[in-house]
Amino acid sequence: MTRSSRTVPAATPPVPGHRTDEVRRVAGQLFADSGYSATTMTDIADAVGILPGSLYHHFTSKEEIAVEILTELDQEISALATRTSAALATLPGGPEERIRYVAQEVTALSVRSRAALRLYAYEAPTVATERFRSALKLQAPALEKVWKRATDGLVPPAAAAPGDLGLLRFALHHLTLNAALNIPGRQDSSEIARMICDLLLDGLVTHCPDDRDLDGSEVMRAAREAMAEWPALHEPAGSGSRDDIVAAARIEFARRGYSATTIRDVAEAAGVRMGTLYRRVSSKEDILREILSNYTSSMDRALRTVLTAGDSAAASLDAFALVFVHGKRRFRQESDIVKFSARGRNDMSGPFHEYFDQTQNRLRLLEELLRDAASPGGPVRQIAPPSQVGPHIRTVAWLPYQDFGRAGAPRTHAFLRRSLLRGFLGAAS
Amino acid sequence: MTRSSRTVPAATPPVPGHRTDEVRRVAGQLFADSGYSATTMTDIADAVGILPGSLYHHFTSKEEIAVEILTELDQEISALATRTSAALATLPGGPEERIRYVAQEVTALSVRSRAALRLYAYEAPTVATERFRSALKLQAPALEKVWKRATDGLVPPAAAAPGDLGLLRFALHHLTLNAALNIPGRQDSSEIARMICDLLLDGLVTHCPDDRDLDGSEVMRAAREAMAEWPALHEPAGSGSRDDIVAAARIEFARRGYSATTIRDVAEAAGVRMGTLYRRVSSKEDILREILSNYTSSMDRALRTVLTAGDSAAASLDAFALVFVHGKRRFRQESDIVKFSARGRNDMSGPFHEYFDQTQNRLRLLEELLRDAASPGGPVRQIAPPSQVGPHIRTVAWLPYQDFGRAGAPRTHAFLRRSLLRGFLGAAS
DNA sequence: GTCTATATATCGATAGAC
DNA sequence: GTCTATCGATATATAGAC
Numbered sequence: 068m069t070r071s072s073r074t075v076p077a078a079t080p081p082v083p084g085h086r087t088d089e090v091r092r093v094a095g096q097l098f099a100d101s102g103y104s105a106t107t108m109t110d111i112a113d114a115v116g117i118l119p120g121s122l123y124h125h126f127t128s129k130e131e132i133a134v135e136i137l138t139e140l141d142q143e144i145s146a147l148a149t150r151t152s153a154a155l156a157t158l159p160g161g162p163e164e165r166i167r168y169v170a171q172e173v174t175a176l177s178v179r180s181r182a183a184l185r186l187y188a189y190e191a192p193t194v195a196t197e198r199f200r201s202a203l204k205l206q207a208p209a210l211e212k213v214w215k216r217a218t219d220g221l222v223p224p225a226a227a228a229p230g231d232l233g234l235l236r237f238a239l240h241h242l243t244l245n246a247a248l249n250i251p252g253r254q255d256s257s258e259i260a261r262m263i264c265d266l267l268l269d270g271l272v273t274h275c276p277d278d279r280d281l282d283g284s285e286v287m288r289a290a291r292e293a294m295a296e297w298p299a300l301h302e303p304a305g306s307g308s309r310d311d312i313v314a315a316a317r318i319e320f321a322r323r324g325y326s327a328t329t330i331r332d333v334a335e336a337a338g339v340r341m342g343t344l345y346r347r348v349s350s351k352e353d354i355l356r357e358i359l360s361n362y363t364s365s366m367d368r369a370l371r372t373v374l375t376a377g378d379s380a381a382a383s384l385d386a387f388a389l390v391f392v393h394g395k396r397r398f399r400q401e402s403d404i405v406k407f408s409a410r411g412r413n414d415m416s417g418p419f420h421e422y423f424d425q426t427q428n429r430l431r432l433l434e435e436l437l438r439d440a441a442s443p444g445g446p447v448r449q450i451a452p453p454s455q456v457g458p459h460i461r462t463v464a465w466l467p468y469q470d471f472g473r474a475g476a477p478r479t480h481a482f483l484r485r486s487l488l489r490g491f492l493g494a495a496s
Numbered sequence: 497m498t499r500s501s502r503t504v505p506a507a508t509p510p511v512p513g514h515r516t517d518e519v520r521r522v523a524g525q526l527f528a529d530s531g532y533s534a535t536t537m538t539d540i541a542d543a544v545g546i547l548p549g550s551l552y553h554h555f556t557s558k559e560e561i562a563v564e565i566l567t568e569l570d571q572e573i574s575a576l577a578t579r580t581s582a583a584l585a586t587l588p589g590g591p592e593e594r595i596r597y598v599a600q601e602v603t604a605l606s607v608r609s610r611a612a613l614r615l616y617a618y619e620a621p622t623v624a625t626e627r628f629r630s631a632l633k634l635q636a637p638a639l640e641k642v643w644k645r646a647t648d649g650l651v652p653p654a655a656a657a658p659g660d661l662g663l664l665r666f667a668l669h670h671l672t673l674n675a676a677l678n679i680p681g682r683q684d685s686s687e688i689a690r691m692i693c694d695l696l697l698d699g700l701v702t703h704c705p706d707d708r709d710l711d712g713s714e715v716m717r718a719a720r721e722a723m724a725e726w727p728a729l730h731e732p733a734g735s736g737s738r739d740d741i742v743a744a745a746r747i748e749f750a751r752r753g754y755s756a757t758t759i760r761d762v763a764e765a766a767g768v769r770m771g772t773l774y775r776r777v778s779s780k781e782d783i784l785r786e787i788l789s790n791y792t793s794s795m796d797r798a799l800r801t802v803l804t805a806g807d808s809a810a811a812s813l814d815a816f817a818l819v820f821v822h823g824k825r826r827f828r829q830e831s832d833i834v835k836f837s838a839r840g841r842n843d844m845s846g847p848f849h850e851y852f853d854q855t856q857n858r859l860r861l862l863e864e865l866l867r868d869a870a871s872p873g874g875p876v877r878q879i880a881p882p883s884q885v886g887p888h889i890r891t892v893a894w895l896p897y898q899d900f901g902r903a904g905a906p907r908t909h910a911f912l913r914r915s916l917l918r919g920f921l922g923a924a925s
Numbered sequence: 926g927t928c929t930a931t932a933t934a935t936c937g938a939t940a941g942a943c
Numbered sequence: 944g945t946c947t948a949t950c951g952a953t954a955t956a957t958a959g960a961c
Contacts, residue, residue, distance in 0.1 A: 550927050771946045
């Protein structure tokens with residue numbers, strides 16, 4: 068009876084603490100959908116069916132709800148690390164089996180703990196109090212050690228650069244742990260894990276051209292041209308101009324998230340008063356729109372080029388990866404801003420909606436490319452239907468590889484060729 | 497043009513910070529009238545004529561307003577201590593002139609800073625945050641040193657007990673600093689100071705009986721009898737009974753004030769749950785009523801006895817002082833509770849109102865006694881009209897002398913005879 | 926400097942399940 | 944009879960927008 072399986076929910080289950088659990092669960096769902104700061108106590112109370120003030124019988128504060136959710140996740144990760152680490156010691160099979168095993172486990176955890184992960188991954192640490200922040204310190208190191216153990220026996224092909232193994236671990240760790248966030252659909256967790264591993268270990272392309280051909284491809288040239296036209300980064304100069312305000316807002320939004328950043332924060336960061344700010348921009352959303360439209364149009368031009376250019380599928384995918392690697396660096400702030408944004412009910416009316424629309428459109432293009440190239444015997448391996456693989460490819464290429472130690476753009480791109488295109492375990496080429 | 501000097505205040509003075517000052521001033525007035533916790537931001541905003549949220553343009557919190565007011569008082573006291581200390585060094589005249597000078601100065605400060613003093617004296621330190629609490633640490637020691645200097649040359653009459661000088665300083669300090677709080681009327685500050693000094697230094701009674709006569713008077717016997725009937729103090733026993741709840745509430749109300757104490761605080765202190773509490777008492781006010789009615793009836797019986805008994809005026813006043821000295825000890829908590837209470841708009845509807853009504857009635861009795869005895873050549877000196885002297889006598893006898901070091905009830909009563917009855921400077925007798 | 930709207934939180938009191 | 948969960952009112956405070 069410890070876990071009341073949903074056999075018979077009974078008429079009105081009067082289990083003590085039942086309502087408290089319900090509040091935590093409902094709140095977690097709302098946090099996951101809309102983000103912490105965009106979810107109000109009134110939202111939670113409405114969803115539970117009580118008045119806002121009544122929530123305080125169960126929790127002393129909104130923050131406490133989040134902290135409890137995070138603590139639970141923390142413990143689950145620790146437990147999983149211990150468990151999988153022990154299992155690895157006796158697991159039969161080679162490195163590939165070990166990797167697939169850990170991927171399965173972590174992905175399952177991710178899907179199980181989607182709400183908590185959203186809280187962890189998307190909420191800006193700077194808005195939180197000390198208590199919140201310390202709860203946000205995830206037990207990631209324990210998991211990373213597990214990945215180390217799982218991949219230790221892996222001998223990279225001769226052609227791989229020496230450090231690629233580190234990037235592989237980095238990718239596996241982030242892709243599996245955040246699987247539930249990156250892949251919004253209702254896919255089965257083991258299916259997700261399989262695709263991640265297939266993509267990284269086996270690669271997408273059956274007969275991949277060599278580096279020289281890829282580097283010299285027409286689509287690659289077009290990609291470089293498109294990226295060269297990305298506007299220069301506007302650094303706030305303290306002039307208080309409209310551009311300054313937008314540039315300052317870009318930093319602040321990336322730091323705390325759009326909804327948690329106040330226009331007073333922006334005004335202060337830009338060194339202007341509220342009156343001045345409102346003479347230069349018409350609203351907070353106006354600023355966001357400007358930031359995101361610049362971001363979207365830059366990425367859109369480059370990606371439409373590589374996804375629709377007539378070259379080979381392999382060359383297109385390679386150029387796609389290059390644009391992503393550079394885009395993730397050039398638009399790091401923008402990437403954070405949209406990451407913080409809620410995919411739920413709120414926020415999504417304005418500029419965020421347009422942005423996500425555009426990314427969906429581009430995803431469709433990627434899927435078309437896969438569909439065209441994945442016919443039996445075609446240049447692209449059939450890992451799963453394009454509509455399922457597409458998001459994974461995008462996610463693999465969009466990881467924040469710059470966070471991994473000494474990985475510059477060229478090395479990151481080389482890693483993506485090595486894994487995403489050719490497969491990390493694939494024959495050297 | 498950097499600082500628009502206030503050359504032309506124009507029709508509506510647009511002085512920067514003007515509104516902020518107004519808010520502070522208005523808030524101070526409301527705090528003084530109703531107490532800090534009973535004054536809401538909405539009250540303040542209404543009084544200023546703006547919306548509650550707009551107050552936060554001027555102050556970051558309600559607390560900040562109070563802290564600023566307290567800080568200003570603190571600085572005023574420091575400045576006054578420095579100034580009067582220096583003036584004492586060159587002041588001609590004897591100890592009496594020195595005392596009267598300092599009393600004048602401090603009383604004037606008290607009247608000037610009534611709002612801040614109310615905040616200091618009446619708000620319970622336990623409800624406040626650390627910041628509030630530290631602002632509440634008044635610069636009293638500096639003032640006490642001044643009183644020491646002023647009274648240093650004073651040679652007590654031979655008959656005075658050795659330590660009475662300390663109690664005299666204690667009384668002077670508290671009476672003058674809190675003059676504006678104790679004497680609610682519109683009396684002139686120098687008039688107040690004069691009465692305080694007259695009372696303490698010259699005394700009320702022209703020809704005072706000696707100790708033996710006073711101790712053996714009929715009214716004194718009646719007073720002792722009445723006090724013997726005061727109910728025993730009920731200590732909370734942890735039984736959760738109604739008496740326990742009331743006893744616990746008495747402590748809590750005294751600690752924090754009635755309005756700042758929540759019913760949950762009371763329940764916790766009494767060791768019962770809310771459900772139980774509400775089966776034993778009908779409301780928070782119900783508890784207060786019980787506490788205060790017991791207090792009032794006890795004091796009332798004893799005081800009506802001494803104020804209306806047929807003995808001499810001197811004996812009555814002496815017995816009155818004795819009842820006050822013991823009452824202040826026996827009902828220390830009750831005394832604190834009503835001290836915290838607002839004399840303003842709120843609170844005053846319920847039990848507090850009844851309590852203050854009763855004290856007013858008793859004050860009338862005291863005044864009658866004075867009127868009867870203060871005819872020219874009568875036994876009581878004519879310091880001022882009875883309606884003015886009455887409150888001062890009450891205040892002198894009601895000081896928390898138990899806070900002064902080693903002063904027990906007998907010694908305190910002896911001090912009141914020595915000062916209030918006979919005059920501290922009066923001929924020995 | 927102010928408004929409007931709304932957020933989080935507290936508190937007195939009670940209904941209703943055990 | 945006791946206690947949990949809840950309500951209704953209202954407090955302090957924040958935020959976007961002039």
